[in-house]
Amino acid sequence: MIVENRILVYCEPLNILMRMKKSFLSFLLISFLTVSAFAQNKPNFWDDVQTIKKYDQLYKPPVHPVLFVGSSSIRKWDDCTQIFAKYNALNRGIGGAVINDITYYLNDVVFPYQPKQIVLYVGENDLVNDAVTPDTVLNRTILLYQAIRAKLPTVPIVYISIKPSPSRDKFKEKAIASNALIEKFLAGEANTKFVNVYPLMLTKDGQLRPELFVGDMLHMNAAGYAIWRKAIERHLLK
DSSP states (O other), X not given: OHHHHHHHHHHHHHHHHHHHHHHHHHHHHHHHHHHHHXXXXXXXXXXXXXXXXXXXXXXXXXXXXXXXXXXXXXXXXXXXXXXXXXXXXXXXXXXXXXHHHHHHTHHHHTGGGOOSEEEEEOOGGGGGSTTOOHHHHHHHHHHHHHHHHHHOSSOOEEEEOOOOOGGGGGGHHHHHHHHXXXXXXXXXXXXXXXXXXXXXXXXXXXXXXXXXBOTTSSSBOHHHHHHHHHHHGGGOOO
């Protein structure tokens, strides 16, 4: 009987240890599956946004900047912060983003900076989806605008219209219609300015100007950005 008691005494800690080991292995398995699932289903541009956030930890962003945000035409404006230095400019573009992406990442690339003004360019990438209509672009833009206004009700917004990129000329009618709908919507909103760069980037007879673009005929060169600068600078806050 004494031997049996000893066996019981030794077995109980062993059983507890085995249960703990199984629980720990289960935890590791669940954690691995969770991480793996997230890695396979990360939101679009997740890694890009995390890079921006890490950069902000290394280099403190300016206080209350004029914030340039949107898709690659913003991100690739390499000298944006230099040419608009007197406006305390900050560039937080995300290459390839559609309107819903910017809405999704407002808590990461807009609100933390407490901008005194927002310069926005996004929507051109939405056009390439055949399911997207001008009404789709408008509705997505309204949702983005409302999401911004929910936290920044009075911050001035400069909205840059969709530009006439030669590589996307087949979406010309959709771009023009989207611009018209958004311009009409913003006309009824306070503290907003619609800057229509579309006609400014065409010839006098309405033809495309490939010389304003780099080789992909989508992204602009210095000449294209010079047109944008002239169009928007008068609307910026010092």
